[in-house]
Amino acid sequence: MSSNLYKPEEVAKILNISRFTVYGLIKRGELPAYRIGRSMRIESADLENYKRKSRSSELFTGHEGLPADPSAPAHYPGLIICGQDVILDVLSGHLEKQIPGVQFLRRYVGSISGLISLYNRTANIATTHLWDGDSDEYNVPFVRRYLPGQKACVVNLVSRVEGFYIAPGNPKNIKDWHDLIRPDIRFVNRNLGAGARVLLDEKLRKLNIDSRNIQGYSREELSHLAVASCVARGEADVGLGTEKAAMQVRNIEFIPLQKERYDLVILPQDINPQHFETLLSILRSDEFRKEVMGMSGYDISQMGEIIAEL
Structure with missing residues (x-):
């Protein structure tokens, strides 16, 4: 020590x-x-x-x-x-x-x-x-x-690209933010104060989507890699993070949503x-x-x- x-x-x-x-x-x-x-x-x-x-x-x-x-x-x-x-x-x-x-x-x-x-x-x-x-x-x-x-x-x-981490082949056919409230979709979130969490909450506010309808909204991870890993292990169907993290984790695909500075x-x-x-x-x-x-x-x-x- x-x-x-x-x-x-x-x-x-x-x-x-x-x-x-x-x-x-x-x-x-x-x-x-x-x-x-x-x-x-x-x-x-x-x-x-x-x-x-x-x-x-x-x-x-x-x-x-x-x-x-x-x-x-x-x-x-x-x-x-x-x-x-x-x-x-x-x-x-x-x-x-x-x-x-x-x-x-x-x-x-x-x-x-x-x-x-x-x-x-x-x-x-x-x-x-x-x-x-x-x-x-x-x-x-x-x-x-x-x-x-x-x-x-x-x-x-x-600048980076934020998007969804999904399973290979996108078996749940996830396309956009509205898919997060589907009852068959399990989400994994970022912690409060993280840029990805702010992006999610702002998008939900603008689209008038109630976060209480998102299964897994309260499950929080501390990094993009941790979120991507949850999806790769099958513990969640989708998570939000950077394209860079998607390149570092096996068994996931990436859906680009927004370019960020x-x-x-x-x-x-x-x-x-x-x-x-x-x-x-x-x-x-x-x-x-x-x-x-x-x-x-x-x-x-x-x-x-x-x-x-x-």
């Missing part, structure tokens, strides 16, 4: 709770966690901070883990990037090469939790793919909503200007772009483009 990082199972023993409770804390954003390879780790400083808040009854409250005092200063090493896509591992590797001596950590949370982490000053960069059904716009409306009064910069990383959101005042320029330089470099193109499943046509300065 590292003196600075704990596994969820180790945190469970320290707090005398189940590991499922630990994963619940991570899911809700109450206990920060980082993705290192295929494993999750909790930093000792974050664990001590959680314990201190618990003792003083200052537990996280409100939507998606918003603390009672969101302006309280946070203490964290290096630079923290919120997001789940594997492309962020590649980006972190390039940043480490270009900015030696600075540690880059991943916080494995969904889009809304990432924005709230920026607001709470517990992260430097957040990734989002949040679709607003009223404006048909990605990310910018949510940045305004979750970062009120903050100057923010939205930079495109890639996967952006980086940064508060310029909370990041070293030189680090920000290095980030843009990497995104616009031939080396990085070719590496991402080789991974398939991504559209890099807007990569490195500043979408909005708010």
